[in-house]
Amino acid sequence: MLIFYDPQCAEYGSSMRPEQPARVLRTAAHLRTTRPEWEFRVPPPASSVAEATLLLAHAPAHLRRLAQPHDFDADTPFFDHIGDHARRSVAAALAAAAHALKQRTPVFSLMRPPGHHATAVQAMGFCYLNQIAIAALHARRALGAARVAVWDFDAHHGNGTEAILHSHAASPDLFFASVHQHPGYPGTGTRDLGPRTRNWPVAPHTPRPAHLEALRASLDAVVAFRPDLILVSAGFDAYARDPITAMTLERDDFATLGRWLAEIRVRHAIPAAAVLEGGYSDDLPLLVEAFLAAWEKDAEPHRP
Numbered sequence: 001m002l003i004f005y006d007p008q009c010a011e012y013g014s015s016m017r018p019e020q021p022a023r024v025l026r027t028a029a030h031l032r033t034t035r036p037e038w039e040f041r042v043p044p045p046a047s048s049v050a051e052a053t054l055l056l057a058h059a060p061a062h063l064r065r066l067a068q069p070h071d072f073d074a075d076t077p078f079f080d081h082i083g084d085h086a087r088r089s090v091a092a093a094l095a096a097a098a099h100a101l102k103q104r105t106p107v108f109s110l111m112r113p114p115g116h117h118a119t120a121v122q123a124m125g126f127c128y129l130n131q132i133a134i135a136a137l138h139a140r141r142a143l144g145a146a147r148v149a150v151w152d153f154d155a156h157h158g159n160g161t162e163a164i165l166h167s168h169a170a171s172p173d174l175f176f177a178s179v180h181q182h183p184g185y186p187g188t189g190t191r192d193l194g195p196r197t198r199n200w201p202v203a204p205h206t207p208r209p210a211h212l213e214a215l216r217a218s219l220d221a222v223v224a225f226r227p228d229l230i231l232v233s234a235g236f237d238a239y240a241r242d243p244i245t246a247m248t249l250e251r252d253d254f255a256t257l258g259r260w261l262a263e264i265r266v267r268h269a270i271p272a273a274a275v276l277e278g279g280y281s282d283d284l285p286l287l288v289e290a291f292l293a294a295w296e297k298d299a300e301p302h303r304p
């Protein structure tokens with residue numbers, strides 16, 4: 001398992017907010033202790049991300065706005081150097097996508113800020129730049145992946161990713177699938193926007209088996225699209241004890257998601273890269289570990 005992680009990503013924010021530095025600090029410390037064989041690698045610096053790459057997904061005005069010292073919304077304050085922090089998350093996602101395509105082995109970006117709520121023109125929901133959308137468009141443009149799918153299992157709808165990728169809806173080589181709590185933040189994702197922009201809204205308190213069924217259906221749709229690369233918006237806030245959602249998944253369920261990705265690697269030879277999105281419970285390190293450990297195993301293909 002390769003993990004892209006730069007401790008600088010913990011150098012903004014506060015413990016008074018759910019999206020706080022301890023999320024990554026505690027997860028990194030836990031994984032280094034329990035999984036010493038996993039490789040940690042510092043991603044390329046913020047300055048490595050070309051403006052043109054950011055502009056694949058974002059408007060020029062949005063990039064300028066990131067440098068202006070005013071809060072974006074109540075969840076999404078301005079922090080000093082937030083533009084560089086967000087660019088570091090992008091750099092890690094790009095590196096993870098490139099690694100997945102080249103080495104075809106599991107790779108995880110353990111960075112913050114998350115990205116899947118950021119739209120082309122707006123920072124929101126703890127997100128400033130949309131690294132998964134940027135990575136998807138960059139993989140197609142520059143990394144030789146003709147078809148790219150995003151699978152988003154965060155408990156919140158990946159509205160930013162959806163909007164950015166759907167703006168390329170005329171292109172048949174991008175696919176987006178999200179499974180998320182509805183009603184819930186940000187309120188979007190109630191229906192499919194098209195055959196390649198798919199949503200699985202799940203009601204609060206839905207029992208685990210039904211939530212997993214939606215997750216499986218969404219991943220089956222991703223595989224049926226026959227992508228050259230799967231990019232995973234890995235949020236761990238559908239966990240039963242997450243403080244900001246009302247879902248019911250347990251640690252074993254995140255291991256199941258990892259096992260499915262392992263099966264897809266073995267059966268379908270489709271590589272995947274995952275980036276951290278949400279996940280706010282104190283158990284986040286255990287959930288990430290369960291997901292990654294199952295994903296790196298060469299799982300026996302599941303026979304129904």
Ligand SMILES: [Zn+2]
Nearest residue numbers: 154156237278
């Ligand atoms: Zn979330």
